[in-house]
Amino acid sequence: MSPDLPAYRRIADDLRVRIQSGEFPPGSTIPTQQELTDQYKVARMTARQALAELVNQGLVVSQQGKGTTVRDVRHMVYRPQAEFEPRISAEMDRFMAQLSQDGRKPSQSIDVAVESAGPIVAARLGLDIGDPVAVRKRVRSLDGEPFNINDTYYDFKLAGDTAIMNPADIPQGSNFVMESKGLVEVRAIDEIYIRMPNSEEVSRLNLGAGTPVAMHVATGYTADDRPVRCDIFIIPGDRHVILFERIHNRQDAPAATS
Amino acid sequence: MSPDLPAYRRIADDLRVRIQSGEFPPGSTIPTQQELTDQYKVARMTARQALAELVNQGLVVSQQGKGTTVRDVRHMVYRPQAEFEPRISAEMDRFMAQLSQDGRKPSQSIDVAVESAGPIVAARLGLDIGDPVAVRKRVRSLDGEPFNINDTYYDFKLAGDTAIMNPADIPQGSNFVMESKGLVEVRAIDEIYIRMPNSEEVSRLNLGAGTPVAMHVATGYTADDRPVRCDIFIIPGDRHVILFERIHNRQDAPAATS
DNA sequence: AAGTGGTCTAGACCACGCC
DNA sequence: GCGTGGTCTAGACCACTTA
Numbered sequence: 001m002s003p004d005l006p007a008y009r010r011i012a013d014d015l016r017v018r019i020q021s022g023e024f025p026p027g028s029t030i031p032t033q034q035e036l037t038d039q040y041k042v043a044r045m046t047a048r049q050a051l052a053e054l055v056n057q058g059l060v061v062s063q064q065g066k067g068t069t070v071r072d073v074r075h076m077v078y079r080p081q082a083e084f085e086p087r088i089s090a091e092m093d094r095f096m097a098q099l100s101q102d103g104r105k106p107s108q109s110i111d112v113a114v115e116s117a118g119p120i121v122a123a124r125l126g127l128d129i130g131d132p133v134a135v136r137k138r139v140r141s142l143d144g145e146p147f148n149i150n151d152t153y154y155d156f157k158l159a160g161d162t163a164i165m166n167p168a169d170i171p172q173g174s175n176f177v178m179e180s181k182g183l184v185e186v187r188a189i190d191e192i193y194i195r196m197p198n199s200e201e202v203s204r205l206n207l208g209a210g211t212p213v214a215m216h217v218a219t220g221y222t223a224d225d226r227p228v229r230c231d232i233f234i235i236p237g238d239r240h241v242i243l244f245e246r247i248h249n250r251q252d253a254p255a256a257t258s
Numbered sequence: 259m260s261p262d263l264p265a266y267r268r269i270a271d272d273l274r275v276r277i278q279s280g281e282f283p284p285g286s287t288i289p290t291q292q293e294l295t296d297q298y299k300v301a302r303m304t305a306r307q308a309l310a311e312l313v314n315q316g317l318v319v320s321q322q323g324k325g326t327t328v329r330d331v332r333h334m335v336y337r338p339q340a341e342f343e344p345r346i347s348a349e350m351d352r353f354m355a356q357l358s359q360d361g362r363k364p365s366q367s368i369d370v371a372v373e374s375a376g377p378i379v380a381a382r383l384g385l386d387i388g389d390p391v392a393v394r395k396r397v398r399s400l401d402g403e404p405f406n407i408n409d410t411y412y413d414f415k416l417a418g419d420t421a422i423m424n425p426a427d428i429p430q431g432s433n434f435v436m437e438s439k440g441l442v443e444v445r446a447i448d449e450i451y452i453r454m455p456n457s458e459e460v461s462r463l464n465l466g467a468g469t470p471v472a473m474h475v476a477t478g479y480t481a482d483d484r485p486v487r488c489d490i491f492i493i494p495g496d497r498h499v500i501l502f503e504r505i506h507n508r509q510d511a512p513a514a515t516s
Numbered sequence: 517a518a519g520t521g522g523t524c525t526a527g528a529c530c531a532c533g534c535c
Numbered sequence: 536g537c538g539t540g541g542t543c544t545a546g547a548c549c550a551c552t553t554a
Contacts, residue, residue: 067540237453292520324551
């Protein structure tokens with residue numbers, strides 16, 4: 001039962017324990033690479049490898065010239081239901097109050113474009129890859145720090161001549177603009193994928209190493225099952241909790257077929 | 259605008275492009291460390307650093323003696339609503355059919371214990387940290403490969419003398435056992451956290467480097483807002499999509515206060 | 517046995533932040 | 536300037552897989 005771990009693993013495990021024990025609280029600086037090479041009698045590359053472990057696990061961040069510090073994770077609430085289901089229970093209120101971060105200034109930038117549908121969007125909107133789609137690209141920030149990305153796609157044939165193409169903020173919410181075309185969204189399907197960010201997402205969201213993201217794909221439908229819009233959200237894992245609330249349906253009804 | 263990237267980044271970016279272009283399809287072997295040192299005229303450690311990038315982004319996996327291969331990601335559907343909301347729309351059916359993987363053999367192991375409540379569970383069940391809780395720990399597997407972890411917690415004072423403490427599978431679903439105590443779950447709140455796995459999760463789920471997980475905390479409530487159970491699911495990002503379906507509530511009702 | 521990736525060394529020089 | 540982490544080299548030996 002002596003696992004005989006490599007040196008860099010022993011160092012990493014040791015530091016992890018010391019961090020979790022509170023010896024190095026969030027925001028504090030852990031030993032430098034030089035200190036680790038001295039204390040553990042290893043080459044600097046080995047100490048670096050130990051630190052790389054912790055960085056990739058999202059526990060610490062290294063900054064050139066400054067040192068390596070313990071990460072502080074504080075979660076904002078991300079609630080997909082908020083737009084269409086304003087009613088929340090008392091329990092939900094409690095969670096939101098516990099988890100939300102107040103006193104920070106929200107802002108967002110909006111960018112509107114016509115693009116060719118990629119595979120994800122095309123499949124959700126019932127289009128062919130390459131068909132034109134109207135996109136509203138938003139980056140939401142908090143205190144100037146980018147917080148999440150939200151790209152909303154519409155079939156250009158349907159949305160091309162609506163207020164959706166206006167890069168300004170749409171007062172009553174862009175989800176209601178399509179109703180002028182007779183497309184009333186009554187239902188949505190949420191898909192959540194967990195993965196590491198690609199390089200574009202890293203730079204747009206200013207993500208550190210070891211930060212996974214959720215890709216949330218929300219597709220809205222009319223009562224007669226036609227897709228209205230497809231939203232793609234990129235949610236950095238180190239800054240968000242995703243929240244849902246469900247009312248149970250205890251009648252064992254068969255799956256809808258009509 | 260010449261970014262002047264370090265060598266390992268150029269190599270990593272180059273390989274990433276070649277992988278995404280289809281030159282190296284999922285499952286195929288990418289150039290060896292030796293080949294990279296020759297082709298890019300760098301030291302082996304530099305080639306290794308390039309590969310480490312791709313590993314930590316979840317794009318490839320390295321195996322001693324075998325080589326480095328492109329990862330194949332195929333998503334199983336994970337649908338938190340399944341237990342209590344069997345009714346699904348035609349659109350949902352379409353998604354499930356598209357995304358699910360058939361022909362694989364599911365199995366699960368169940369382990370029952372009484373433990374002390376940790377901070378997460380205690381807060382959800384309205385207990386103090388250290389209070390006794392009944393736990394049903396499940397590992398779900400597919401073709402013998404562990405797929406996800408599901409630990410269900412109950413207040414021991416309420417569940418101690420029910421069928422929940424039976425390590426066998428509970429025919430009608432363990433969520434209905436608490437009803438014998440007058441605790442009928444009518445609502446649930448889902449919290450989803452995105453993060454890198456801890457070492458226990460890595461070994462229990464046999465996770466490769468660069469695989470993030472979702473921690474799904476589901477808390478069930480009675481009609482009078484008492485918590486009934488707290489489920490903690492660990493969902494590996496490389497094997498799951500999380501799916502929700504929502505029916506919009508367009509009456510702008512005020513938040514519940516009663 | 518040959519080839520793969522994993523670990524480790526002992527140096528070097530560079531880029532960044534702070535005093 | 537000094538200390539921090541970032542990049543890079545040219546080797547070495549080990550562990551695992553395949554043939």
